[in-house]
Structures are given as structure tokens and as C-alpha cells.
Amino acid sequence: MNAAAITVVARWQPAPDALGEVLELCAQMRRQSLEEPGCLGYEAYQSLDEPRSVLLVERYRDEAALEAHKQSAHYRALVVERVLPLLAERKVDILRAHAPL
Amino acid sequence: MNAAAITVVARWQPAPDALGEVLELCAQMRRQSLEEPGCLGYEAYQSLDEPRSVLLVERYRDEAALEAHKQSAHYRALVVERVLPLLAERKVDILRAHAPL
Numbered sequence A, B: 001m002n003a004a005a006i007t008v009v010a011r012w013q014p015a016p017d018a019l020g021e022v023l024e025l026c027a028q029m030r031r032q033s034l035e036e037p038g039c040l041g042y043e044a045y046q047s048l049d050e051p052r053s054v055l056l057v058e059r060y061r062d063e064a065a066l067e068a069h070k071q072s073a074h075y076r077a078l079v080v081e082r083v084l085p086l087l088a089e090r091k092v093d094i095l096r097a098h099a100p101l
Helices: A016-033 A063-070 A073-086 B016-033 B063-070 B073-086
Strands: A006-014 A039-047 A054-060 A087-097 B006-014 B039-047 B054-060 B087-097
Touching (some): A006 A016, A006 A063, A006 B006, A016 A039, A016 A054, A016 A073, A054 A063, A073 A087, B006 B063, B016 B039, B054 B063, B073 B087
Antiparallel strands (some): A006 A087, A039 A054, A039 B039, A087 B087, B006 B087, B039 B054
């Protein structure tokens, strides 16, 4: 992973009856995000301890690529307008490679 | 999350018939790691796209805390001696908070 690459770890906790819809929107977001030139990875996971907790691990070539992602039409249409209102909780960490120990 | 904190994102791909055992070992590792003074979080997730892919998101107060984790008896007994031989693939990213955009 190049040093400039940014990893986003997003924890989404959908409202009780919204998990199915959020998972469907995640799949759509994954397909469209992976077509962005600066997106290096977009993976969706489900927590083993709290099944209603979804984790996204996304990778962007650099800050500009992450910004382009957040300005994209699919981010607006799928995340801002449809996923966020379905979430009870949301926590996003923006991380960068730490020099190997 | 304090700036010195280190996030470890570990992707484990167990061998075909080893998923159950690896998940059980993950649960044990989670319980024991969370008792380490410098461990701030230890979460296990399963991939939605490849069910046999397990993701661990771990948090340590600083480099010394991560090192203490890797030198711990439970890391040796559970991860080194039991999990690693069961893995077909393993990828570990060591990450640090990136300054907010």
C-alpha cells in the first residue's frame, strides 16, 4: 500500500428494521465506488459480535481520491440521502499506513 | 482516538474447513486481548462478499501496547500456534489516525 493511500474504516449501526436495506445499499456503493479511478478497495463486513453492525473498509489512492468519492453522485444518492437516515449510529476513522515497526 | 493510537486491520482467510475453529479462536483472542492494558478495541467481522474471510479491527494505545500484544502468551498460544497454520491467506495493515480533512 503506497504511503499516501488512505484507509477509511466506517462502522454503521442501522436502525432495528433497516439492516437489509443498508446491506443492499452497501452492495450498490461497493460496485459504484470501485469504478472510481482513485478507489483502491471497498469491502463490507458484518460484525460477529453484534450482527446489526456493518463495517466498511475502503481504500483511496490519496486525499484527493477520498474527496472525489465524497463528492460523487453515488455517494450523495446512496449514502447521504438513503443510508445515513437509516443509521442509529455511525463512526468513521480515516487512517493512513503507519511506518512498519 | 488519540493520535498515538494504532489501528490494526487484519484479514484472515481460513483454509476451507477451518472457518469454525478460526472464529472460535477469534472469540478467545478478543476476550484475552481486551484485558491487555494497552488494547483499546478488538472486533471480529465476517466479509459479506466472501463469507470465509474474517476481518479483525484492533486498537492499541501506542506502538509499545501493540508490541506487548504480540509478545503476550495468548497471542503466541492462540494466534501463532493455532490460527496461523489454519490460514490460507493473511494480510495485516498497521494504521494510524490521519489528520482530519
